[in-house]
Amino acid sequence: MKQILYKLFEHQYLGRDEAREILQNIAQGRYNDAQVASLITVFLMRNISVEELTGFRDALLEMRVPVDLSQYAPIDIVGTGGDGKNTFNISTAASFVVAGAGYPVVKHGNYGATSVSGASNVMEQHGVKFTSDTDRLRRSMDACNIAYLHAPLFNSAMKAVAPVRKALGVRTFFNMLGPLVNPAIPRYQLLGVYNLPLLRLYSYTFQENDTRFAVVHSLDGYDEISLTGEFKVATSTTETIYTPESIGFDRYREQDLDGGETPEDAARIFDSVLRGVATPAQTDSVVANAAFAIRVIEPEKPLADCIALARESIQSGKALNTLKKFVELNS
Template sequence: MHDFRSKRCSSTQNPSSRRTGCACWRISLDAREALGIIASGKTLSRAEAEAAMGSVMAGEATAAQLGALLAALHVRGETADEIAGFASAMRANALRVVVDDGAIDVVGTGGDRSNSINISTISALVVAGAGGHVAKHGNRAASSQCGSADVLEALGVRIDLGPDGVAQCVREVGVGFMFAPRFHPAMRHAGPVRREIGIRTVFNVLGPLANPAGVRRYLLGVPSVALGATIAAALVELGAERALVVHGTDGLDEISPSADTRTWEVSSGSVREGHLAPEDLGLRRAERIEITGGDPATNATAARAVLDGTHGGARTAVLMNAAAALWVAGLAGSVKEGVAIVTRAIDGGAARDALARFAATSQRIGAAEGARA
């Protein structure tokens, strides 16, 4: 990848920390037992984490046990093995969506409290307009006024399609949306506890990794540098084919148009750290205020402006993120080459058309699903 100033990470995995080797070795462990391991000062192996989360998904953990487990993990900080194990259990309990091997998710974990426009969601539409396939997994707002589900709904997209409908959208339009509550019914056992304890938990970072389509390519934004290396290592554990984990040094969980961005490139089972800046891609640095968002109507207006070709900081942000996604998807030889491709997709109207087709197709499929219900 020619656009990064890179260095090899000293380590992406710690095999000695995995007492059971791989997650395919199934073990029995419930939330209370997992809490006991953590309370003793140890970390969970991937298999132990998967078993513990499996018991949560089955409704076997009490509210007290789950709350204590989430709080203990929050205080100590989750390891890559633990995150990978939890994500594996969530994937196993999700409704499955079948998409092609080259599909990608363009997503942020949220939690950066930037109240920015929906950069990842707009970028996903641009990637679809440029010929990519995006299986986007998302939800309503967490730390902002407008999540991916909120803005897509405001743009006329039907967000509650089932597995077959989402797969059809990806095939026909190049983008489909999986509304997290629809695809993770087992999360009903954890939802009330998450709301009651009122702190950021591991579930906030698990959403992107628990993509029901099982995508193996990601552009994934995180809200802190510390989380970047951990998520990249978890992606290695989960068998990601290619991914780029990003964190804007201005705090953005996207590639930032207004600051340098830290990157963790996942490929061939290893992680390479680097940096990316607007100037590296021939773009002007923007002011942070240019990507400030608001409610769903405000963010939908901003999305349409970018797709209509309006210049400014929002366009720069989308160009950078969509270009990186194309590179991850293997549709551009470098991120800089990706910028040229997505610029043509926007200015030629293909990105705008992708939104129009997505809205029409999702509404048609949604009506048909409703008639069959």
């Protein structure tokens, strides 16, 4: 590792195979926490390359516990984290809205590393017990159109670095990798990123495989569609900048999306959205993300129709019923 760190400190880049081997060594415990923290720090000081990201991804997918849910052709809705905004669990709420609207979802998530509440925190607040049992995951898909994959159960490397990530408390390249290593390898993906270089990096990476995707970034720094300002959406064929007003939403303030100070606070907001009693800002941010996820699956569907489907999922109680069934089955 010493030679690798010297190379990186001299502003050199890793090749794809080299990056793959490093991740494998981390998973096998060949480096101590200080060395792993130093490696992580390098990628806080400069952008990661496509070769490095792809090599790290290769290693994680090779080492994953596989789960075959391909028969459902599901979508994953996820943000990289690391935007420093401490929003409530918008992507997770959007996942239940999309599932309630009738689209299969396989949500890949973890505990919060740079925010109060990650997807796994809010799931645990509801009493959900995580599993890697494919039969149980399929039953969840059949019963309520959604399965949840807690990342550490499916990849030893993610589990191995969890204490270091938590101790650092800042975004790491594992935030970047998480959205790329869903062990089910979903057919569709809506991914939120915290800056424009990452938006382009993920777009290039996704175009190397068969995933149909949209990468979103709010230009004021959110790793999701926040409706606090302009946002960009990139697909394999287009890059478009939207304003909240251009797609029928109001523009909101940053504090309107705050996730609170504890996982309990975030879970209360999450529940209020699905119950249809949240603030307009909280509800609309979830609806917007869910709508763009639906459009990834059905790109010919007008965006206004996708927004209507997402909103109806909440207003009809379908999203809340999906959550209730999911919790009942997975607790």
